[in-house]
Amino acid sequence: MTNNDINIVNFANKAPNFAKLANQTQEKENVKGSFPVPSERFLSMTAHEMQVPITSLSWNMERLVKVLGEDAVKPDVAKILKRISEADTRLVTLVEDLLNVAKMQEGAFLVAKRPMQLVEVVRRALRTNEREALKRGVVVKWSADSAQIPLTIGDPERIYQVTVNILSNAVKYTPRGGTVTVTVRKTQEIAPATVAHGIPDNKIKADYVMCSVEDTGIGIAKDEQQNIFTQFFRGQKAVATDESGTGLGLFLVKRIIEQHDGAIWFSSREGYGSTFFYTLPVMDPYEDNK
């Protein structure tokens, strides 16, 4: 394999800098005045159409390795295939995120709420992140007393999406040897007094189930903390780690939690770690009888 090949593969692994792209587009619009803005429908159709070839790429990659025979593939070729596969996984997530943002703008992002046991949803998210954490040498600890956790009202798929996003951030932004601790517990307030951002103004004292994800990672600089839930925002330290990302994850997470009448916030110290919290309202036991 030549150096050129390596550069091409590395290039494919880099996600575009969307914040920069957005700014550049804005600048062009300011200069030309009437730069056409793609409609939300156009955005969602494009993202939707992209899903098919991207999924096909990933499926055919797996087939290729099988046809060639795993043992027959030379280490150099295996390395390239692995890089292509990683880039493709990244593209799948990116297109999914863009599609979700477009759906939110169109008002077509559907949330199907029903009685839900948060512990089960969080467990499923933990299983999804297990391999990545192991690969990165990050220990994931988990605690919840299922018997003490009441049912909440929510869309299990959307809350799974929220939890996977927060967990994957914790794993991604925690160096090898670090720890991520996940807990689910019952709480009485929307947010404890010690938290930093994202607390709704009108704190209602009521029963909630709270999930927290604590990590011993890079943390978030104080002056960046107010931007964390903004579309396409990525912290300087996060970018410096060379981890790929678009800055859409927490933007989507916050909106989903708000659609559930829950709250999301975090506390963080640069160089020491972060803890993300979200709450969901406890199901009214008389709901069924109404």
Ligand SMILES: Nc1ncnc2c1ncn2[C@@H]1O[C@H](COP(=O)(O)OP(=O)(O)OP(=O)(O)O)[C@@H](O)[C@H]1O
């Ligand atoms: N657990 C964490 N530790 C440190 N920084 C974090 C953590 N979670 C989020 N951040 C910061 O918040 C930013 C926004 O997070 P978000 O998940 O929205 O985007 P991302 O991870 O960069 O990209 P992606 O769209 O792939 O999720 C990150 O770029 C990072 O700077």
Ligand SMILES: [Mg+2]
């Ligand atoms: Mg993320």
